[in-house]
Amino acid sequence: MDLYEHQARQLFADHGIAVPDAEVVDDPSAVHAAAERLGGRVVVKAQVKVGGRGKAGGVKVAEDPAAAVVTARRILGMDIKGHPVRTVMLAQPVDIGEEFYAGYVLDRAAGTFLAIASAEGGMDIEEVAATRPEAVARIHVDPAEGVSEAVAARIAVAASLPPETAPVLQALWQVLTAEDALLVEVNPLVRTTDGRILALDGKVTLDDNAAFRQPRRDADSVDPHGDPLEAAAADKGLNYVRLDGEVGIIGNGAGLVMSTLDVVAGCGARPANFLDIGGGASARVMADGLTVILSDPAVKSVFVNVFGGITACDAVADGIVQALDSVHLTKPLVVRLDGNNAARGRAILDGRAHPMVQQVTTMDGAADRAARLAQGGH
Amino acid sequence: MAIFLNKESKVLVQGMTGAEGMKHTRRMLAAGTQIVGGVNPRKAGRAVELDDRTVPVFGSVRDGMDATGADVTVVFVPPPFARAAVVEAADAGIGLAVVITEGIPVHDAVAFNAHARARGTRVLGPNCPGVISPGHSNAGIIPADIATEPGRIGLVSKSGTLTYQLMHELRGTGFSTAVGIGGDPVTGTSHIDCLTAFENDPDTELIVLIGEIGGDAEERAAAHIAQHITKPVVGYIAGFTAPEGRTMGHAGAIVSGSSGTASAKKKALEAAGVAVGATPTETARLAEDRLRG
Numbered sequence: 112m113d114l115y116e117h118q119a120r121q122l123f124a125d126h127g128i129a130v131p132d133a134e135v136v137d138d139p140s141a142v143h144a145a146a147e148r149l150g151g152r153v154v155v156k157a158q159v160k161v162g163g164r165g166k167a168g169g170v171k172v173a174e175d176p177a178a179a180v181v182t183a184r185r186i187l188g189m190d191i192k193g194h195p196v197r198t199v200m201l202a203q204p205v206d207i208g209e210e211f212y213a214g215y216v217l218d219r220a221a222g223t224f225l226a227i228a229s230a231e232g233g234m235d236i237e238e239v240a241a242t243r244p245e246a247v248a249r250i251h252v253d254p255a256e257g258v259s260e261a262v263a264a265r266i267a268v269a270a271s272l273p274p275e276t277a278p279v280l281q282a283l284w285q286v287l288t289a290e291d292a293l294l295v296e297v298n299p300l301v302r303t304t305d306g307r308i309l310a311l312d313g314k315v316t317l318d319d320n321a322a323f324r325q326p327r328r329d330a331d332s333v334d335p336h337g338d339p340l341e342a343a344a345a346d347k348g349l350n351y352v353r354l355d356g357e358v359g360i361i362g363n364g365a366g367l368v369m370s371t372l373d374v375v376a377g378c379g380a381r382p383a384n385f386l387d388i389g390g391g392a393s394a395r396v397m398a399d400g401l402t403v404i405l406s407d408p409a410v411k412s413v414f415v416n417v418f419g420g421i422t423a424c425d426a427v428a429d430g431i432v433q434a435l436d437s438v439h440l441t442k443p444l445v446v447r448l449d450g451n452n453a454a455r456g457r458a459i460l461d462g463r464a465h466p467m468v469q470q471v472t473t474m475d476g477a478a479d480r481a482a483r484l485a486q487g488g489h
Numbered sequence: 490m491a492i493f494l495n496k497e498s499k500v501l502v503q504g505m506t507g508a509e510g511m512k513h514t515r516r517m518l519a520a521g522t523q524i525v526g527g528v529n530p531r532k533a534g535r536a537v538e539l540d541d542r543t544v545p546v547f548g549s550v551r552d553g554m555d556a557t558g559a560d561v562t563v564v565f566v567p568p569p570f571a572r573a574a575v576v577e578a579a580d581a582g583i584g585l586a587v588v589i590t591e592g593i594p595v596h597d598a599v600a601f602n603a604h605a606r607a608r609g610t611r612v613l614g615p616n617c618p619g620v621i622s623p624g625h626s627n628a629g630i631i632p633a634d635i636a637t638e639p640g641r642i643g644l645v646s647k648s649g650t651l652t653y654q655l656m657h658e659l660r661g662t663g664f665s666t667a668v669g670i671g672g673d674p675v676t677g678t679s680h681i682d683c684l685t686a687f688e689n690d691p692d693t694e695l696i697v698l699i700g701e702i703g704g705d706a707e708e709r710a711a712a713h714i715a716q717h718i719t720k721p722v723v724g725y726i727a728g729f730t731a732p733e734g735r736t737m738g739h740a741g742a743i744v745s746g747s748s749g750t751a752s753a754k755k756k757a758l759e760a761a762g763v764a765v766g767a768t769p770t771e772t773a774r775l776a777e778d779r780l781r782g
Contacts, residue, residue, distance in 0.1 A: 219704040222675045254599045321594035366648020369727040374768045376730040420653040475770050
C-alpha cells in the first residue's frame with residue numbers, strides 16, 4: 112500500500128526525522144486559519160498517490176492566507192493523471208541550501224534492501240541515475256546487520272552527502288523496518304540555508320502482508336473515495352480489480368487470472384475486471400465473486416476459468432448454482448472447469464441446465480466464446 | 490533423476506497438524522512422498538493417523554532429522570511464525586525448505602532467505618506450490634494426479650495455477666520435475682537456479698519457463714539462457730493486460746528501469762532464442778513441437 116505524502120511525513124516525524132511544520136486540509140474553509148497558524152506564507156501541495164504532481168501544477172506557493180485559500184480551492188478541484196485531489200497539505204516554506212536524495216528499496220534480484228543515496232536530489236533523480244550512475248550510491252544492506260551508525264556513515268560518504276545526514280539515513284532505516292515498508296524515500300532531503308536537515312517530501316510503500324503486526328495500519332488503509340464495486344468486493348474478502356472492458360473474468364490463482372485476461376484480450380475483447388477467488392475457494396466465495404461482477408453494468412458476458420488444483424471444481428460449480436438462485440442472470444456465462452473434481456463440477460452445471468450458462472472445455476475456446484458473446488455474437 | 494528431490498528424499502512437514510498441513514500431508518503420502526514426520530513444538534512425541542499411515546510428530550526440525558534422516562522440510566506454518574520455522578530448519582542444517590505459506594511479510598522473507606543461504610539450505614518459495622518429480626516425490630501442494638508419468642520436460646514457474654495448467658496441457662509428454670518458485674517479490678530459489686539445475690539434469694530435454702509481470706527475474710533469466718543454457722526453452726508470460734502495478738517511487742524505477750512489463754519480458758526471452766507462446770495452450774504446443782524436433 113502506497114501512503115499519501117502527509118502519512119509518510121508523519122512516519123518520518125515519528126521516527127525522529129525533521130520535517131517542516133504542516134497541516135492537512137480537505138475543506139477550503141479551513142485553509143485560511145491553517146495558513147495563519149503556519150505563519151501566513153505556505154506551500155500548498157496536492158495529496159495524490161501518483162508522481163509528477165509538481166509538473167501538473169499540484170504544488171504552489173501562496174504568499175498569504177487569502178492566496179492560500181484561492182490556491183487550495185484550485186488544487187482541490189484538480190485531477191492529476193486520473194487521481195482526483197481531495198486533500199491538500201499546507202507546509203511552511205523553507206529556504207533550501209542544498210537538495211539530496213535518500214531512500215531504501217527492496218532489490219528483488221538480490222533478495223535484500225538497497226540503500227540509494229545521492230548528493231543530487233530533486234525531481235530529476237531518475238535521470239541522474241540513468242545518465243550519471245556514478246552520482247548515485249547503491250549499497251546493499253545486510254538484513255542481519257541493518258543500518259548502524261557506521262553503515263549510515265558509509266552510505267553518506269559513498270553518496271557524497273554531508274555527515275549530518277547520517278542520522279537521517281539511520282532513522283529512515285528504522286521507518287523501513289519498524290513499519291514493515293517495502294520502500295521509503297526522501298526526495299528532496301534538504302539542508303536549509305540556516306543549516307537544518309529536513310525531509311521536504313517523501314514516499315512510503317507499506318507491505319500489506321505485515322498488517323497483522325502493524326495494528327495502527329487500519330486507520331490508514333481505508334480509502335473512502337475508492338470504487339464502490341471494489342469496496343463491495345473488499346468487504347467480502349475478494350481479490351478484485353475493476354477494469355474498463357466488457358468481459359467479466361473470474362479465475363483461481365493470480366497467474367491464471369492474469370493469463371485469462373490476456374487470452375480474452377487476444378480474442379479481441381476487453382476484460383472488465385480481475386477477480387481471483389484464490390486457492391481452495393469455497394462455493395460461498397465463488398457465489399460472492401459472481402454477484403459482484405454481475406452488478407457491474409459494463410459487463411456484457413462473464414468467463415469463469417478454473418483449473419482446480421487445491422480448489423475443487425464441484426465447489427466452484429456449487430457456487431455458480433448458488434449465485435444463479437439469488438441473482439436474475441441476464442448476461443451469458445461461459446464456464447471452463449478443469450482439474451480437481453472437474454467431471455463432478457461439469458455435471459452439477461449440466462444438471463442445473465440454465466439457458467444463459469454454457470460450458471466450454473478448453474481455456475482458449477471458452478475465452479473466444481466469452482469475447483464473442485460480449486460483442487453480441489453467439 | 491530429478492532436480493531438488495528424488496525417490497529417497499525424506500520429508501518433514503512443519504505445521505503438519507494444522508488443517509492445511511494435514512490435508513496436504515495426506516496428498517503427498519498418496520503421491521508416494523516419503524513423509525517421515527511432522528514438526529510441532531507443542532505436540533512432540535505424539536503421532537498423527539493419516540489414512541492407513543501413522544506419522545510421528547517431533548518437537549523440532551533437529552529432532553526430526555536426528556530420528557529419521559530427513560533432508561527436506563515443507564513449511565505450512567502461518568505467516569506470523571513462518572520466519573522462525575524456516576530459521577529453525579536452516580539452523581538444523583536441512584538441505585531444502587519448501588515454504589508453501591502465503592502472505593509472509595517481505596522483511597521476514599529477506600531475513601530467513603539470507604539466514605538459510607548462509608547455512609547452505611535451499612529455500613523454495615515462499616508462497617509457492619512446491620516441487621514435484623512425477624514417479625519420484627512431491628514436496629508441496631501440486632496435485633500429483635495432473636501429470637503422473639515421468640517425462641522429459643522441466644518446468645519452472647512463479648504461478649501455482651499456471652504450473653497446473655501447463656502440466657495439464659503437457660500431461661501426455663510428462664515432466665522430469667515441475668517447480669513453483671513462488672510469486673512473492675523475494676524468493677529463495679530463482680528461475681536461474683532452476684534453469685541451471687535443469688541444464689545439468691540428464692533427464693530434462695526441454696525447459697518450460699513461466700513468468701509474470703513484476704520485477705526483472707525473467708529478463709535476468711533470459712540473459713542467463715543466452716549465455717549458459719544449451720537445452721531448448723519455451724516460455725510463457727502472464728499479465729499483458731493486467732492492471733498496472735503500483736508506482737514504486739523513484740527508487741523502484743532506479744532499480745528496475747523499464748523492466749517488469751510483460752512485453753519487456755517476452756522481448757528479452759525471444760532475444761535469447763526462447764519461443765514464447767501467446768496462451769498456455771499454444772505454449773504447450775510449442776514445447777511438444779520442439780521436443781519432436
